[in-house]
Amino acid sequence: MTTSKETLPTAADSTPHDADLLSSCVHCGLCLEVCPTYKLSGDENNSPRGRLRLWREESEGKLAADTWTDFYTAECVGCLACESACPANVPYGEIFEHVRHEHVSTGRANPGVLLRTAAALASRQSLFNLAMLPARLLRRVGWLPHRFLFRGTPAAIQSTASYARKLMRQRRPTGPRVALLTGCLMESLFREINFATVRVLIENNVQVFIPDGQGCCGAFQEHTGMEGVEPLRKRNQVAFGSQQFDAILSNSSGCGHALGKALPASPPVRDVLSFLGELGPVARPSRSTNAKVYVDLPCHLIHGQKVTGIPPNVLDATGYSWELAPQARDCCGSGGVYNIQKPENSREILARKSAFLNDAAGDPVILATSNHVCMMQWNSARSGGLVKRPYKVKHVIQLLDPDES
DSSP states (O other), rough: OOGGGSSOOGGSSTTTHHHHHHHHOOOOOOOTTOOHHHHOOOOOGGGGHHHHHHHHHHHHTSSOOOOHHHHHHOOOOOHHHHHHHHHOOOOHHHHHHHHHHHHHHHSSSSHHHHHHHHHHHHHHHHHHHHHTHHHHHHHOOOOOTTTTOOOOOOOOSSOOOHHHHHHHHHHEEEOOOEEEEOOSSHHHOOHHHHHHHHHHHHHHTEEEOTTOOOOSSHHHHHHHHSHHHHHHHHHHHHHHHHSSEEEEEESSSHHHHHHHHOOOOOOOOHHHHHHHHOOOOOOOOOSSSOOOEEEEEOOOIIIOOOOOSSSSHHTTTOOOEEEOTTTSSSSOSSSTHHHHHHHHHHHHHHHHHGGGGGOOOBBBBEEEEEHHHHHHHHHHHHHSOOOOOEEEEEEOOOHTTTTOO
């Protein structure tokens, strides 16, 4: 007999060593079929079921805290595919978040200087924007010193908030009122995606507002187990609670999932493409080229935000011929910062998933998704030599953009 999620204590009200929470796994093994690290290693301990057993036995005193438990904890990508597969509704992601935080706070895990510095910058948006100015300029000219960076046209100085106010005055939409999360990395490095989001929403008669005082959603801290999540959540609660909106939108599924934890009440935190799918988006003219779009579904969209996928009417509205990429629902290996912390594992996961691009039909080939961190990972398949032919990496919202060239 399985246990419903409603009868389980939540990780928010429990410690990672709560006996009921850790014992909620029914050992069916369905999570093994979808776990990227189990598929790589074939090691039971490197699966959600195995990790839950290690954490439970450690909490019960049957297993001493040791480097093996630390190793298998750090191996987890955090993709949450196990939650979608689990018939017992085990809140694995919440448990994992608590365990990871405990390991960092007690010194069992160390995110390192680079990630600690990045987290500190992400929590101070104006400083982060300034620090990333050189990278924005380098992206504009196409000089890309890192495998994760792809060419784009981010505004060097103008913010998304300033741009949205200007476009709202010019176009004066009268439809639903939405607040847009601009994000820390998205705003500081991939700002052109935010601008495209504003243009698409306003073209669809949506009123777009960028609340003052908003900041990082806290996903970065969650991914690394570092301190600082709660202050970021409280800041966003104040910022997004200052006005009445029909919805709060995110154009990055990882950020949307994290913001949803801070803002669980009405109005809902929505994925922008799902929102547009309900409206029925303005369609772009049919493309006369031989271009082909392959659509990948971010883990935190389908497993975190529990969205079934990117709406077909949204993809049709791009005007491109499209299809879901092979293994579209499988993890790409990004995992927030997993590709930095575990680069070998991440590369192998991506290698298996991206191999189809070498022989994919289309000229040009476009890999489209809805998470900027996944976009960085997909770009590394090309720059890192996993895919030998040229292809473009785009956010789906960019394919809907009236200003897209």
